[in-house]
Amino acid sequence: MTDFAEFQSVVELRRYTLHPGRRDELVELFEREFVETQEAVGMRLFGLFREPAEPDKFLWLRGFRDMESRRAALESFYYGPVWRAHGPAANETMIDASDVLLLRPSGPGFPVPDGAEASRLVVTVCHPTGPVKEFSEYFADTVAPALRESGVETFGHFETEPAENTFPxxxxxxxxxxxxxxxxxxxxxxxxxxxTGAELEGRLERPWRQLELAPTARSVLR
Incomplete structure (x- = not known):
């Protein structure tokens, strides 16, 4: 895991809407066929999650060293033999796979795995009214310390990666x-x-989107 931080330079947050009742089918296929095979071509998979409140949602995170290595890795995987063999079965479970955010670091990243037992996580997506960098600084200086004092430790601070999507x-x-x-x-x-969400309303274009996540068996983030 010495290179764990290197693969957080570009992160995809991918949230899929699945056909009813097919999430466990996708999780089993994903964990069996798509973890080592993606990492072998130059990615890191940080998290695989069910959403307890949304039985037909699947959310996962993968990272890259930079945008150019992202392009190369995605080309290698999606034009390669593993996706040709198993991609159609994965796609059959999905209604929509377009809810994807391309992100870059904006503060503390994902922690190196420590073997802890799985716990629920929450991911929060904010649309600031002003520059995202200013909001990130405000969050780091004001919001995160207040949450920490109340027992909520934040991590994985990211903002939009504005570079062109090189794998359209x-x-x-x-x-x-x-x-x-x-x-x-x-x-x-x-x-x-x-x-906290109510207090931030004046700084956001819309109410934040907060998703509760339950790690799957092979999720690194736990």
Whole structure:
């Protein structure tokens, strides 16, 4: 894991809408066929998640050293034998795979795995009214410390990567400037996070999107 941080220079947050009842089918196929094979061509898979509140959603994260290595890795994988063999079965489980954010670091990244037992996580997507960098700095200086004092440790701070999508076969949500952050989640945190969202309303174009995540068996982020 010495190169764990290197693959956080460009991160894809991918959220799929699946046909009803087919999520476990995709998770099993994904974990069996698409983990080592993607990493072998130059990516790192950080997280694979079910959403407890959304039985037909699957969210996952993968990272790259830079945009050029992203292009090369995606070309190698999606034009390669593993995707040719198993991609059609994966696609058959999906209704929509276009909800994708292309991100770059904007603060602390994903922590190196420490073998901890799986816990629920939450990812929050914010659309700032002003420059995303200013919002990121405000979050780091004001919001994150307040959350930490109340027992919520944030990590994985990212913002939109504005570079052109160099692998247009896989579309991303372009022309959106977002700030994204992760935290471990417990029932005691729900009211605190709701209150934080309300306090940030004046700095956001729309209410934040907050998704509770349950790591799958092979998720690195736990």
């Amino acid at each position: 076969r896989l579309p991303v949500r372009e022309n959106e400037m977002v700030f994204v952050w992760f935290a471990k989640f417990g029932d005691a945190h729900r009211e605190l996070l709701d209150r």
